[in-house]
Amino acid sequence: MIELSLGQAIDRAIENAMSEDESIVLIGEDVPMLRAPLYARFGVERVMGAPISESAFIGAAVGAAMEGLRPIVELYMVDFLAVAFDAVLNHMAKLEAFSGGEWHCPVLIRAPSGGGYGDGGQHAQSLWGMLSAIPGLTTIIPSTPMDAYGLTRTALRHSGPVILFEPKLLSEEWLEFLGRLGREDLEFDVPENASGMVNEDEFAPFGRAVTRREGGDVTILSLAVGVHRALAAAEALASDNIQCEVIDLRCLSPLDRESIRRSVAKTGRMVVVDEDYRNYGLSGELAATVLEAGLHPTFVRVCVEGTIPYNHRLEKDTLPSVKRIIEAVKEICQS
Amino acid sequence: MELVNIYRNMSRSREFELAVAELWEQGLITGEMHASTGEELVAAAVTACLTAEDSLSLTHRCSSFVVARGVPLVPVIKELLGREDGLCHGRGGHMHLFSRDYRIATSGIVGASLPTGAGFALAAKRLRPHALAVAQIGDGALNQGMALETLNLATVWKLPLLVVCIDNGWAITTSSESLTAGSLPERARSFGWLVGNADGADIEDVSQAAKALVKNVRAGKGPAFLYARCPRMDGHYLGDALVRLARHPVSDGRDTLTKVVGGAFSQGGSGLISRATGLTRMMGAIGKIRHTPAHGDDKDPLVITRKRLSKQGYDVAKIDLEAQEEIRCAVAVSLGEEHD
Numbered sequence: 001m002i003e004l005s006l007g008q009a010i011d012r013a014i015e016n017a018m019s020e021d022e023s024i025v026l027i028g029e030d031v032p033m034l035r036a037p038l039y040a041r042f043g044v045e046r047v048m049g050a051p052i053s054e055s056a057f058i059g060a061a062v063g064a065a066m067e068g069l070r071p072i073v074e075l076y077m078v079d080f081l082a083v084a085f086d087a088v089l090n091h092m093a094k095l096e097a098f099s100g101g102e103w104h105c106p107v108l109i110r111a112p113s114g115g116g117y118g119d120g121g122q123h124a125q126s127l128w129g130m131l132s133a134i135p136g137l138t139t140i141i142p143s144t145p146m147d148a149y150g151l152t153r154t155a156l157r158h159s160g161p162v163i164l165f166e167p168k169l170l171s172e173e174w175l176e177f178l179g180r181l182g183r184e185d186l187e188f189d190v191p192e193n194a195s196g197m198v199n200e201d202e203f204a205p206f207g208r209a210v211t212r213r214e215g216g217d218v219t220i221l222s223l224a225v226g227v228h229r230a231l232a233a234a235e236a237l238a239s240d241n242i243q244c245e246v247i248d249l250r251c252l253s254p255l256d257r258e259s260i261r262r263s264v265a266k267t268g269r270m271v272v273v274d275e276d277y278r279n280y281g282l283s284g285e286l287a288a289t290v291l292e293a294g295l296h297p298t299f300v301r302v303c304v305e306g307t308i309p310y311n312h313r314l315e316k317d318t319l320p321s322v323k324r325i326i327e328a329v330k331e332i333c334q335s
Numbered sequence: 336m337e338l339v340n341i342y343r344n345m346s347r348s349r350e351f352e353l354a355v356a357e358l359w360e361q362g363l364i365t366g367e368m369h370a371s372t373g374e375e376l377v378a379a380a381v382t383a384c385l386t387a388e389d390s391l392s393l394t395h396r397c398s399s400f401v402v403a404r405g406v407p408l409v410p411v412i413k414e415l416l417g418r419e420d421g422l423c424h425g426r427g428g429h430m431h432l433f434s435r436d437y438r439i440a441t442s443g444i445v446g447a448s449l450p451t452g453a454g455f456a457l458a459a460k461r462l463r464p465h466a467l468a469v470a471q472i473g474d475g476a477l478n479q480g481m482a483l484e485t486l487n488l489a490t491v492w493k494l495p496l497l498v499v500c501i502d503n504g505w506a507i508t509t510s511s512e513s514l515t516a517g518s519l520p521e522r523a524r525s526f527g528w529l530v531g532n533a534d535g536a537d538i539e540d541v542s543q544a545a546k547a548l549v550k551n552v553r554a555g556k557g558p559a560f561l562y563a564r565c566p567r568m569d570g571h572y573l574g575d576a577l578v579r580l581a582r583h584p585v586s587d588g589r590d591t592l593t594k595v596v597g598g599a600f601s602q603g604g605s606g607l608i609s610r611a612t613g614l615t616r617m618m619g620a621i622g623k624i625r626h627t628p629a630h631g632d633d634k635d636p637l638v639i640t641r642k643r644l645s646k647q648g649y650d651v652a653k654i655d656l657e658a659q660e661e662i663r664c665a666v667a668v669s670l671g672e673e674h675d
């Protein structure tokens with residue numbers, strides 16, 4: 001066991017996988033600098049800096065994966081995936097289906113996500129709802145270092161394409177690189193216990209949610225930073241005698257619908273906490289998941305509405321906060 | 336007189352960047368603040384050729400253009416501070432500055448300034464004859480598909496577009512020559528563009544090139560490409576770790592070096608030559624930063640220009656003092672402080 005930040009846990013998973021599997025190559029802008037220890041260890045043939053040409057290098061990763069490599073593509077942030085959307089939507093996601101299961105595309109895209117450090121609305125999005133809607137993609141969104149390590153390890157043995165969302169607010173390395181930049185006094189609203197212990201022998205399965213806190217009154221479904229906010233809210237609500245069950249979805253595609261239904265059947269109340277956009281996304285999908293099972297819980301969602309503002313305070317109000325979650329839970333407990 | 340006005344905007348831009356760096360250092364500006372220090376001359380010389388009818392599509396490194404264009408500085412500074420009364424009500428921030436009155440727009444997506452600029456040019460062609468659009472871009476961004484696509488599009492649609500390509504030698508934190516094939520001016524030439532090639536520290540050179548290209552574009556002869564080399568004096572963004580590592584290797588580099596050396600000597604991995612090549616390239620990047628001109632030294636484009644105009648008998652010290660005073664007041668007003 002070793003104590004790591006979420007970002008360090010992903011680094012460690014990649015390093016261990018690269019030392020075991022010669023077919024893994026790491027591609028991305030600035031990776032020789034960003035991942036200098038990997039560059040120093042695995043050399044220029046396996047850690048390849050790319051020009052600012054996302055559609056070319058993600059498209060090339062798809063081709064390389066089709067012909068036997070296992071590329072890991074690093075992006076600075078998931079927002080920039082938009083530049084290369086065709087490679088994701090029309091190629092890596094569809095190859096297996098188009099080829100009748102004969103071809104595989106084992107690409108891992110490592111995409112830092114989310115805001116909370118005042119970088120503006122092109123650098124703060126989550127987008128996992130939109131991306132999880134595409135058949136053929138696996139999407140993993142860890143909230144703890146252990147899950148980050150275990151899910152990344154699983155992804156690097158998986159036969160198909162995976163998008164790994166790395167919540168920047170949970171990675172001190174990203175906060176330093178994009179937000180703090182040497183300004184030691186600067187504080188961000190980082191959840192407590194963002195770092196954690198990692199067992200390097202443990203892999204995490206896809207499509208399995210984890211119950212982070214048990215409770216009988218309300219089910220809170222969340223992921224990434226939202227899990228930490230939900231746990232803080234649940235702690236505060238417990239003193240008002242409201243017992244929340246907090247479920248960390250971890251993986252959106254495939255989604256652990258069974259765990260969701262089981263918890264909601266028990267509590268009859270459902271709150272979704274999502275740093276992604278509210279409309280046409282994850283929160284609606286979760287509502288459909290329980291409705292399709294014949295459940296009719298009271299339902300409320302705490303999501304991002306509209307473009308994320310630059311102003312740090314407005315940004316904080318836009319992203320799901322502990323305060324908003326508490327208000328939402330109280331609202332459905334009264335109705 | 337014309338050169339003096341260009342110098343005035345250079346001086347204002349530099350003072351603006353220095354003030355912004357101070358606000359950023361205090362934590363009053365959040366996120367990634369990309370300084371345009373070293374690029375002031377190009378921005379000032381290009382904007383000097385423009386009219387109010389022309390529009391500008393800018394990048395994340397846009398401050399010098401915004402200042403030289405004459406956008407009122409208090410709303411701009413307030414926007415960087417995220418204030419409700421800022422240029423974009425505190426919603427956009429430093430990578431998303433928009434002014435309808437001054438016809439400027441910016442984007443934080445690398446390469447995106449070119450297609451937007453082509454659109455500005457298309458609108459100008461239809462709606463405001465004799466107006467043109469300027470699209471700013473960096474050397475790294477010219478490897479982006481949408482930028483290359485725009486080189487073709489603007490030609491076949493014969494758009495009144497001037498692309499200003501500022502080559503600062505870096506693509507984010509990678510030396511761009513290691514990732515860029517061929518030459519950037521040749522790329523534009525191969526699409527049939529008129530190309531000007533200028534030294535971003537030579538005021539006569541940049542000014543003449545900009546004027547000649549703008550004249551052609553305005554005459555309806557299709558797009559043109561101004562290529563200028565400039566130093567990137569303050570890294571990819573303020574607080575750039577590589578710059579800190581290069582300038583203060585002992586205090587800021589110890590952790591990094593420990594990790595890298597640890598990686599290089601880990602068991603399992605690539606052969607010695609591949610590892611050694613990696614380490615050599617990394618040292619090369621740090622060496623390149625150490626050779627970049629610092630503020631105020633002999634190779635700083637502002638210093639070069641100041642000396643040249645001073646020799647021609649212009650009172651540049653007075654211009655600098657006026658610029659300092661203007662920026663000092665704008666910052667004080669933006670912060671809501673009294674100023675004398």
